[in-house]
Amino acid sequence: MVAEGKCLARHNNMVIFVGGVAPGDVVDLRVTRKKKSFMEAVPVAFREYSELRVEPFCQHFGVCGGCKWQHISYETQLHYKQKQVKDNLERIGKVTLPEFDPILGSEKTKYYRNKLEYTFSGNGWLTDEQIKSGEEFDRNALGFHIPGRFDKILDIEHCYLQPAPSNAVRLEVRDYARKHGLDFYNAVKQEGFLRNLIIRTANTGEVMVILQVKYDDQEAILGIMKHLEETFPEITSLQYVVNPKGNETYHDLDVVCYKGLPYIHEEMEGIKFRVGPKSFYQTNADQAYELYKKTRELAALTGNELVYDLYTGAGTIANFVARQSREVIGIEYVPSAIEDAKINSQINDITNTTFYAGDMKDILSDELIARHGRPDVVITDPPRAGMHQDVVEKLLQVHADRIVYVSCNPATQARDLELLSEKYEVTRVQPVDMFPQTHHVENIVLLTAK
Ligand SMILES: C[S@@+](CC[C@H](N)C(=O)[O-])C[C@H]1O[C@@H](n2cnc3c(N)ncnc32)[C@H](O)[C@@H]1O
Numbered sequence: 001m002v003a004e005g006k007c008l009a010r011h012n013n014m015v016i017f018v019g020g021v022a023p024g025d026v027v028d029l030r031v032t033r034k035k036k037s038f039m040e041a042v043p044v045a046f047r048e049y050s051e052l053r054v055e056p057f058c059q060h061f062g063v064c065g066g067c068k069w070q071h072i073s074y075e076t077q078l079h080y081k082q083k084q085v086k087d088n089l090e091r092i093g094k095v096t097l098p099e100f101d102p103i104l105g106s107e108k109t110k111y112y113r114n115k116l117e118y119t120f121s122g123n124g125w126l127t128d129e130q131i132k133s134g135e136e137f138d139r140n141a142l143g144f145h146i147p148g149r150f151d152k153i154l155d156i157e158h159c160y161l162q163p164a165p166s167n168a169v170r171l172e173v174r175d176y177a178r179k180h181g182l183d184f185y186n187a188v189k190q191e192g193f194l195r196n197l198i199i200r201t202a203n204t205g206e207v208m209v210i211l212q213v214k215y216d217d218q219e220a221i222l223g224i225m226k227h228l229e230e231t232f233p234e235i236t237s238l239q240y241v242v243n244p245k246g247n248e249t250y251h252d253l254d255v256v257c258y259k260g261l262p263y264i265h266e267e268m269e270g271i272k273f274r275v276g277p278k279s280f281y282q283t284n285a286d287q288a289y290e291l292y293k294k295t296r297e298l299a300a301l302t303g304n305e306l307v308y309d310l311y312t313g314a315g316t317i318a319n320f321v322a323r324q325s326r327e328v329i330g331i332e333y334v335p336s337a338i339e340d341a342k343i344n345s346q347i348n349d350i351t352n353t354t355f356y357a358g359d360m361k362d363i364l365s366d367e368l369i370a371r372h373g374r375p376d377v378v379i380t381d382p383p384r385a386g387m388h389q390d391v392v393e394k395l396l397q398v399h400a401d402r403i404v405y406v407s408c409n410p411a412t413q414a415r416d417l418e419l420l421s422e423k424y425e426v427t428r429v430q431p432v433d434m435f436p437q438t439h440h441v442e443n444i445v446l447l448t449a450k
Pocket residue numbers: 280281282311312313314315316317331332333334337358359360361381382383408
């Protein structure tokens with residue numbers, strides 16, 4: 001098992017990357033891509049099945065792109081995630097590493113997500129079995145993209161990722177729309193009325209549903225809204241957005257709240273986090289709590305520290321550690337996330353946080369450091385690309401006692417660790433699994449000033 005959850009095979013000294021298999025499978029392959037140093041292939045026949053295999057529990061496994069690791073046990077998934085972190089840190093990082101802590105597995109391995117986005121399509125994908133059956137199928141689909149295909153949507157009967165009422169709401173909306181002859185979207189022609197459906201389920205029990213449509217047909221919109229309101233009284237925030245654009249992002253559009261409040265709340269240790277239709281919040285909330293607790297533990301806060309929380313998003317980590325810190329400075333690119341971060345401090349009576357919006361390499365400036373002081377602890381949680389080189393250089397210059405580096409991409413984390421090794425030593429490595437049934441892995445590294 002190697003990067004991106006693919007397996008590696010060798011043939012005549014050529015490396016071949018294969019998806020949809022398990023380590024130990026013996027398979028015939030069809031090469032789909034040939035490069036000088038490697039090939040990519042798909043399995044066409046299985047000669048022997050690996051002992052690591054388990055029966056996938058989802059009827060959509062193999063077609064839907066969502067949970068690519070359901071065919072191996074959770075224990076095996078954790079083993080390979082730990083290995084993925086180790087391989088990356090050793091091969092790319094080239095720094096002295098301590099013994100790794102065992103990966104923190106997620107207690108929930110199903111129904112662990114608090115947010116899903118389902119897409120409508122008037123031309124739903126038919127599986128091989130459906131085609132072979134010769135039956136007629138309703139092609140109006142509501143579900144997930146076929147991997148790598150922006151225009152192909154698999155209609156989903158049951159998804160194991162999000163708790164109730166996610167499945168029931170999706171099926172109800174699909175059936176209502178089919179029954180009332182509403183127009184499902186066509187992504188190629190960019191036509192059609194129904195675009196997507198976003199469902200958020202918070203650990204407080206609050207539920208948000210957002211329907212995205214192409215044009216403002218009030219009769220049709222209000223018909224669905226009313227139907228959802230009556231069928232699911234547990235929806236506490238029912239919203240819609242009219243999006244006439246070519247893409248589905250609605251960050252620049254007005255979201256209309258039809259019923260309830262325009263936001264829901266997640267909660268951790270009594271701290272409430274307000275989550276609006278445009279807010280980012282970690283999608284596995286229970287495991288995010290474990291991630292944050294571990295981050296706070298490694299930061300070794302006593303209440304006297306000045307903490308910088310870089311890439312703070314909606315200020316979740318910043319607010320989470322604020323009560324154990326003297327002062328926390330949070331920095332984040334997206335202005336609306338910073339607005340959320342400030343609100344999250346206010347509604348929890350947290351008064352020792354300050355937030356700034358902007359590009360990290362510009363905001364984390366000498367002037368900012370002069371204003372707030374040299375941090376004792378830096379917590380950094382950058383996007384997959386890792387930190388900009390200017391940011392790494394600034395961290396070397398600032399020279400906080402400790403850096404807690406949270407990452408969703410151990411390859412870029414390893415690159416940054418090597419740059420930081422000029423002045424820091426890696427003293428703890430703690431992989432965390434936020435996304436069971438997928439190859440994704442999160443990793444926390446504690447760097448201590450030399
Ligand atoms: C992995 S998320 C961090 C989430 C946050 N720590 C949490 O736990 O909710 C990375 C964040 O970095 C922000 N970001 C990406 N590029 C940035 C940049 N150049 N400057 C500042 N923030 C950036 C993204 O908007 C995103 O909110």
